[in-house]
Amino acid sequence: MSKRVVSAPHDLTTSSGFILPALVAARLALALLQPFDLTHDHHLSSPLTSYANLQEGIYLFKQDIDPYSGGIVRHSPLYLTLFTTILPNSRFSAALLWTLCDALGAYAMMNIYRARQGIKTSSRDGLVAAMYLLNPYLFLPSLALSTSSIENALVLLSIMFASQRKPSQTLLVYAFLLHVSLSSFLFLAPLLLLLISEPFSHLASPRAFSGDFKKLPPLLGEFAVCFISLTMASTLISGGFSWIGQTWGASLTLPDLTPNVGVWWYFFTEMFDHFRPFFLMVFSVHLLIYIAPICIKFQYDMLYAIFLLAGILGTFKAFPTLSDPGLFLSMISLFPETYPYLRYPIVTSLLHLHAALLLPLFHHLWLSQGTGNANFFYASTLVFACANGAAVIDCVWAGLRIAIGEEKEGIVIAQE
């Protein structure tokens, strides 16, 4: 363990009991005050997660018009039915609900950390929660009422249940998550593997996969039941299968080229139409190819594999918002044992600092001030992608490097 990491948050440990409530209260106050209207910001919500589109869908749904007949609503029917039945739908309740999601996310992070350490309560709880609630990449989309905050909470909840080894809850939450965001498919394999293995850190002592593969088929079956029943529910709710193309299809066919912080939109604005299907396939498959290698290499620590896949998803997703890379960055706080082995944390942080300044700046130059053009914003999304990529690569390195132990004078590791 690093001396730096352990000593630094020392001041926070004593007060970890009230950090979570205090931060949630502050967040709630901010959400209720709503100093700026962020709901239309391109960084904070994508066409798939935008609050305005959700409202449009809810309105059409209430009027008995098929929300999926137009090209605007890309939210899952599950959202539509939840917001028209059990969940109240107003700006005030939205502020409450989104804050609740963040609080849930922070709570889940805390529990994941506890489960990983195998203890009931830890001194870093407050810090872990703060890392989630104070991360600007996470709380700004939440203030913008982007549904990506809900998705993040679902991701963390499913990981939490998996690390507490509660299969039914995990699979239900995960099936819901997969419904509302198809790209979360990346988490399926590691989540199931985490359920049958254990969440404890084995990064420093790699070994073969410890779980029992025989437990896998029933889990898969249970997941299939959850998923299919949700699918049928969605179909019943929306009265047809048109929602599939509009919601799941959107993240595969990229019908909306509204600029966002990811790397897809510009690429496909520049592309000739007859190349589109091919490159859509390449971009989608590119996401999938990471699953197997990461799950195999980190077979002794599935939680770490999930963490890395979250980073890859945040970098290369079809319609990302800031909360996708934000989730990955906040999850770093779950793995303090790797900190001393990070190779270039300062470079990654500086890249992120640059990206965080350049993204809104170039967005402003292009769309408000009019002195720049789309290339400017695209350049800043590239910086952002580099920052995220650097973070992922460094975390992969640290996760592998930790197994070899502390560096000794005159000994160098050439290849892990």
Next chain:
Amino acid sequence: MDNNWRIRLRRRFRPEGDPNLVRVRRRKAIVSAFSRRVTFLRLILLLVGYIWMVALPYPQLGRGIYIDENALQPGQVNTYWGWGDVHNSDRYLDDLERLRDSNATSEQRAQYLDTEFRKIGLFSSTQTYQFTSQDINGTNTYAILSSPRAPGVEAMIISASWLSRIDDGNGALNLRGVATVLALAKFLKQYSLWAKDLVFVVSDGYLDGMQAWLSAYHGTIQSNLEAERLEMSSGVVWTALNIDYPGHSFSHLGVFYEGLNGRLPNQDLMNSFHVICSRMGVPVVLYDHLDPRSYPDRRKELDWLPEWLPGALRNDPEVRAYAYNARNVWRHVVHQASGRGSGVHGLFHQFRIDAFTMFALPATGPHGFHALGRVVESTLRTSNNLLERLHASFFFYIMTAPNRFMKIGNFLPSAVLISVAMMFTGLKEWSDSGWTQETLRNAEKSTETQAPGWTRRPRPVLRALCIMISSHLLGVATYLLMNSGWDGQNSIGGMLVLTMACIFAFGVSAVCSKSDRGGAAPIASVLKALNLCFASTIISATTVLNFSLAASLAVFLGIPLSVSSTSKNLPLRASKFSLYLFLSLGWVLKHERLNWNWEIMGVWLLPFLWIVYFPLVLQAGIVCLL
């Protein structure tokens, strides 16, 4: 022979032995070569950056202007503005002078202008406005000539403010500018070739009137502005020409182009204007800068080169070209970095309208209403040709002479190099703070004689970050304090801020020195590293937004932040700290002006200075105290 060459090449790139070992060795060699030279490298970068900045006016760095947008076709039309229209202008001028002599109020003036516009047959209206925070009010007049050939979704503005820019809006009247606008309205009404609406605006005051009019036109809400709603509106405004003609006649037309917050208009517009003027035989200058080379008899007043320079140098054509360009660039940097812009045209830029002021340089001749009218007519015809907005690539430039400019690639690197040098300094400080040379313990343990080993030590990152964040919060607090009810009491506010900064700095250093842990890196070096990295990021991000501001930051932060260091000697520490304090707060002397710009026009330099600049320098001061 051939084979031999190949083997040698292969050996060079793939030497024999363990490839991993070779790779590790090579990497170590590169890293150590780099880290040995990093001090030298950053000195070179700083030097090159500053020299580049000084070299910006050098004529060879720029190039001649050209028209990028082919649709503009400047100067390709016959102009019809004639002596009859000049006569009209003179009659309007007579009326305006009568109004001036009778000390007419804003309403009376607006009433007169409104009546005249109506007589011409235009839809005309007035707008009253009031800035509640500063006790500024007035009445604007505007008239709209609907396009005969298009549905009026686009518009061009011809404007004149009541006060001229000649003394920065302090009282000189722009009567001839207003008369030109009236006569132009009468003249342009006769032609049916306008594809865009023409909006004639005579704004009251200097900047305030146009700000109120533009805010109302675009429906933006400004909390301290009570502006009457506009009765009429037109389309999206693409271009605006602002006429400033304070003198009796003029010799040159001066171009003023810097907008609010460092935004510049599309260069094509000014280039077209330049082409048109040269076709019409009206000489163009930048700002009100006459070229001393053209006026040998007025050299004393126009040339800034000191007289004690040796004659050979002072009369060298390169030096004189440099001196002339340098004056233009300096003026540009002052206008752009202050964010205030260089005149009424600057207000248009915030709404994506390309605008500039043509300033009739007061002289005894030879030009007057005739030349001005023709130039404006032709420029309007040129912007009338536009089918789409001007291109996005022509917004980043520095005009070095009326017909020469610098492309972005030729000036941007100067500030970026300095920011890179700061980044390297910060990174070096960072890596130095993470290692310590363990001489004693190693010597005890090791039996053989070896160089003292380097061991890692933890860095108090979180504490350094806390200091940085709290100093920026202090910046926010001081900004709020100074902007709430300290009107006219800036000296008291300034003293208060000074005290707060001192208390903060001493408090931080006291807390940090008390809780210093053994073995950890000194907090001063971590703070310095992070401070430099952050400042460098700020500078390089600002370059595309407002180059002059970034360059000024590079000058004010580059060396000072790099050399901040603590020392054992208490008086030395205190004096260093007070120097940094002066650097961080010296600009407060201009607070009133900056505050006016921020409150009336939304120039964000003031909050930027409070929330970004002041804390950054204060952090360097704290580094000296620790």
